[in-house]
Amino acid sequence: MLKPLSADRWNDETAAHLLNRAGLGGPPAAIRKLADLGPDRAVSALLDYESISDPTPAPDWAQPNPDEIRQFRAAIKSASPDEKRTLQRERQRLYQQRMMELRGWWLQRMAKGPRSFQEKMVLFWHGHFATSVEKVRNPYFMWRQNEMFRRLATGNWLQLLTEAGKDPAMLVWLDQAQSRKQHPNENYAREVMELFSLGEGHYTELDVTEAARALTGWSLDLQEEKYVYRSFIHDSGDKTFLGRTGNLDGDDVMAAIVAQPQAAQFITAKLWNFFAGEPPSLELNVALAAVLRTNDNNFKPLLRVMFRCEEFYAPSVIRNQVKSPVQWLVGTSRMLECELPPAVVCWGLLRSLGQDLFAPPNVKGWDGGLAWITTNTLLARYNDAAVLVQGTKESLTADDFTRRPGGPGGEKIEKAVQRIHVGGVDPEKILTPDERANPDTLVAALEHRLLQCKFKGDQEKALRDFLGSKTKFNDADIQAAIRLVMATPQYQVT
Amino acid sequence: MKNEITLHTRREFLRSTVLGSALSWTVPAFLANTFAALQAGAADAATQIATGKDATILVVLQMAGGNDGLNTIVPFANDDYHRARPKLGLSAQDILRLNDQTGFHGALTGFKGLYDAGHLTVVQGVGYPNPNRSHFRSTEIWQTASDSNRVEKYGWLGRYFDNCCSGAAPTVGVTIGSQMPQAFFAKTPTGVCFNNPQTYRFQSHGRPGPGGPDVVEAAYEKMNEVETIAPPADENSGGSIGMLAAAMPMTGGKAVDFIERTALDAQISSDRVHEIAGRVQNQATYPASQLGNSLKLVAQLIGGGLPTRIYYVSQGGYDTHVNQVPTQQRLLKELGDSVQAFVADLKAQNNLSRVLVMTFSEFGRRVTENASGGTDHGAAAPLFIVGDKVKAGLLGTQPGLAPQDLFEGDIKYTVDFRSVYAGVLESWLKTKSTPILGRQFPPLQLV
Numbered sequence: 052m053l054k055p056l057s058a059d060r061w062n063d064e065t066a067a068h069l070l071n072r073a074g075l076g077g078p079p080a081a082i083r084k085l086a087d088l089g090p091d092r093a094v095s096a097l098l099d100y101e102s103i104s105d106p107t108p109a110p111d112w113a114q115p116n117p118d119e120i121r122q123f124r125a126a127i128k129s130a131s132p133d134e135k136r137t138l139q140r141e142r143q144r145l146y147q148q149r150m151m152e153l154r155g156w157w158l159q160r161m162a163k164g165p166r167s168f169q170e171k172m173v174l175f176w177h178g179h180f181a182t183s184v185e186k187v188r189n190p191y192f193m194w195r196q197n198e199m200f201r202r203l204a205t206g207n208w209l210q211l212l213t214e215a216g217k218d219p220a221m222l223v224w225l226d227q228a229q230s231r232k233q234h235p236n237e238n239y240a241r242e243v244m245e246l247f248s249l250g251e252g253h254y255t256e257l258d259v260t261e262a263a264r265a266l267t268g269w270s271l272d273l274q275e276e277k278y279v280y281r282s283f284i285h286d287s288g289d290k291t292f293l294g295r296t297g298n299l300d301g302d303d304v305m306a307a308i309v310a311q312p313q314a315a316q317f318i319t320a321k322l323w324n325f326f327a328g329e330p331p332s333l334e335l336n337v338a339l340a341a342v343l344r345t346n347d348n349n350f351k352p353l354l355r356v357m358f359r360c361e362e363f364y365a366p367s368v369i370r371n372q373v374k375s376p377v378q379w380l381v382g383t384s385r386m387l388e389c390e391l392p393p394a395v396v397c398w399g400l401l402r403s404l405g406q407d408l409f410a411p412p413n414v415k416g417w418d419g420g421l422a423w424i425t426t427n428t429l430l431a432r433y434n435d436a437a438v439l440v441q442g443t444k445e446s447l448t449a450d451d452f453t454r455r456p457g458g459p460g461g462e463k464i465e466k467a468v469q470r471i472h473v474g475g476v477d478p479e480k481i482l483t484p485d486e487r488a489n490p491d492t493l494v495a496a497l498e499h500r501l502l503q504c505k506f507k508g509d510q511e512k513a514l515r516d517f518l519g520s521k522t523k524f525n526d527a528d529i530q531a532a533i534r535l536v537m538a539t540p541q542y543q544v545t
Numbered sequence: 546m547k548n549e550i551t552l553h554t555r556r557e558f559l560r561s562t563v564l565g566s567a568l569s570w571t572v573p574a575f576l577a578n579t580f581a582a583l584q585a586g587a588a589d590a591a592t593q594i595a596t597g598k599d600a601t602i603l604v605v606l607q608m609a610g611g612n613d614g615l616n617t618i619v620p621f622a623n624d625d626y627h628r629a630r631p632k633l634g635l636s637a638q639d640i641l642r643l644n645d646q647t648g649f650h651g652a653l654t655g656f657k658g659l660y661d662a663g664h665l666t667v668v669q670g671v672g673y674p675n676p677n678r679s680h681f682r683s684t685e686i687w688q689t690a691s692d693s694n695r696v697e698k699y700g701w702l703g704r705y706f707d708n709c710c711s712g713a714a715p716t717v718g719v720t721i722g723s724q725m726p727q728a729f730f731a732k733t734p735t736g737v738c739f740n741n742p743q744t745y746r747f748q749s750h751g752r753p754g755p756g757g758p759d760v761v762e763a764a765y766e767k768m769n770e771v772e773t774i775a776p777p778a779d780e781n782s783g784g785s786i787g788m789l790a791a792a793m794p795m796t797g798g799k800a801v802d803f804i805e806r807t808a809l810d811a812q813i814s815s816d817r818v819h820e821i822a823g824r825v826q827n828q829a830t831y832p833a834s835q836l837g838n839s840l841k842l843v844a845q846l847i848g849g850g851l852p853t854r855i856y857y858v859s860q861g862g863y864d865t866h867v868n869q870v871p872t873q874q875r876l877l878k879e880l881g882d883s884v885q886a887f888v889a890d891l892k893a894q895n896n897l898s899r900v901l902v903m904t905f906s907e908f909g910r911r912v913t914e915n916a917s918g919g920t921d922h923g924a925a926a927p928l929f930i931v932g933d934k935v936k937a938g939l940l941g942t943q944p945g946l947a948p949q950d951l952f953e954g955d956i957k958y959t960v961d962f963r964s965v966y967a968g969v970l971e972s973w974l975k976t977k978s979t980p981i982l983g984r985q986f987p988p989l990q991l992v
Binding site (some may be wrong): 099225226229231233234236237238241245246251256259277328370371372373403405412413414418420421422424425426427428429430431433434437504509512514515516517520531535538540543544 | 609677678679680681682715720722723724725737738739741744745747748759761763764765767768769770780799800801803804805807810811814854866867915916917921922953
């Protein structure tokens, strides 16, 4: 179990696998570079991101703004019902703009930032502590949570679980901010165990009600936009939770949870599934959990073992994971060395593929795996590929989005969309003159860069026939060929 | 034109030969039945071919989040109810009276209309033993029809497809939405899903390649008709994945096989769906909501003769821990009005006699309201059956609400939801329920 992969298996295929899974993929040159480093230094190049500076500035609104809130509240108080509605609509519009900016901000970090492994971890934690702006309705809270995941991306399990519980977005999302000692709200108490740390069947219903009592007092200062402990709503009576008795509070609950061996197994299984694309065998997971526990519940040493071990490079693991929509979108832009489309276009694309960032379908997050693929989302991938690669001949208007299925509604993005342009892929940048003139070398180059495996059956012939229907093909034809490669089953896996 | 027919046939051929035993709607039903009977090893696997013209259709409507059943079918005259719900309790003037004890939530005018017309049954107190209060686990239990202490992999509708629909067109099960519900998970993946027929097809995009859009589309079709599709991988065995990967080097085993299959289903179904949605007009006005749009589309597909036995639609938002009143009001209004429009539409099409709607929600809510103007996760709740020939009225008994009648503050079930499923399977889909539900549940008499 968990033996390091031998150096003689380190090649372009295994290096590409590491870059795709621990990061978000890249062009052939980036894969080559990792392959040249050897396995130890390749893993370190991704994992030890602390030494790489990431100067991305926060959005300018990303801080508590008590004045803004005070003014808004005062204005609402003295307003007529009509004015009230106008004020609320204006604020909603402002928040929507900020959310759009936030989506673009994060996607750019994933696509272009220097720490792709850290961003991949943020994506993992976002799916794990799945919190949606649909209920939280506060862009600053959503940004703050995202930054917390980044700060603790490979940190300590207990610290992360505790901070995630005191996180303002979470306090709103699972109603903990509303819980009072007279009537404890069980929502967070239940989900923290069921979905975040232990899994169903590893606690009793009594544990849920007792944890809900202990958690009372964890609250939110809406004015200052931060966590606050309020002793007057805390139930200070005795509770019994997971075998501990006393006047327990929220911190005690989190400590009791992480002390359970199951808390380690739960999270290592989820991490393995996320990165390896399949649930670990019981034996493997026990070994992974042991690594986490012997390292004082710090994730970094565990992740290093994971990305270094033989099991991670097993034939059943390589190229057997369905790309998540984010991986598909960001990975495509990295692989094809093209810009991501504007945030609003990315939003529409990701929604049509089933992964709306900052708005997971529910607190369980995205199911992922094969569930990413339905007849609906597969056709959407095939069609969205055209927008990404071939770009838009003319600028898009808000109308183009209102016609999309599940795309942003016209009333939501308003006229703010204005005219948007998607550049598409530049064949000159990623292909040699020979590849752009010779169908044989072009097909081989696309196979290598995009599929990272061989075409199947008649696929290669179909692509050749497509290119061969004209004696000389131009850049637009090459873009169409790239899109066709992306419209295959193999492109959907990594 | 000729080319189109060839292509169509080629796709059908691919599906039938590669995926085994698949026959399309182009094959007369009796022939299809004959072939299916010849192939079926199991004696009780009576294949149900959906012709799109005469077979019965089930529409499953999920109310996701756990609807507060107590404020849906309201025991407005019950003192225990009002004691437990000082703020949220509904009184005689808030409800649509069914009898001197019970009434619909005031927003359910649509359901009241259907009830009065004899098209709606309320099944009271539906749940299961050892109820689970987790959304996900309880939804899974409903979706897989499992006991609460046993985890099942396949959905109850998936097992229906496996048992009764082998060889059917991929559209035998249709989900309106972008995610397939677990209820559809089957040994042989079956069913398609989409939310907008306008975009549910391969689009050549603005810039055609050499030779125009047809060439792009032809290339796409070829590149997705992979001839080396392996039989579905064995459930749960790591070994078989290794073998698959070895037999097909560099193709990535199981995930890709699944996608190839889905790609084929998408090709086969998208033309048909697109054609129907462009042709069939709705004959009722639906509320402008996601559920309204979903049912509107289902009505079009039924009217257009899509060969489908099961449609699946859903409405979310019922998890009302906080400030329940306005949320539930809006959702129930949307629900009742949408279903009422759907029934009117089907009636105008002359298809109502073929369609049955069944609602479900993963649980009801706690009898006692919480301090946030909402309710927490509970257990048993009513569900609704809608159709032309249903036994209209109230079925089952309303469970007691007195503290001694409750279990940990929750309503005890009086009807096992699997009895409802058994009733739907036996009396509506006309198939034996035991192979699908795992054992015999007394089928509820619904029609």
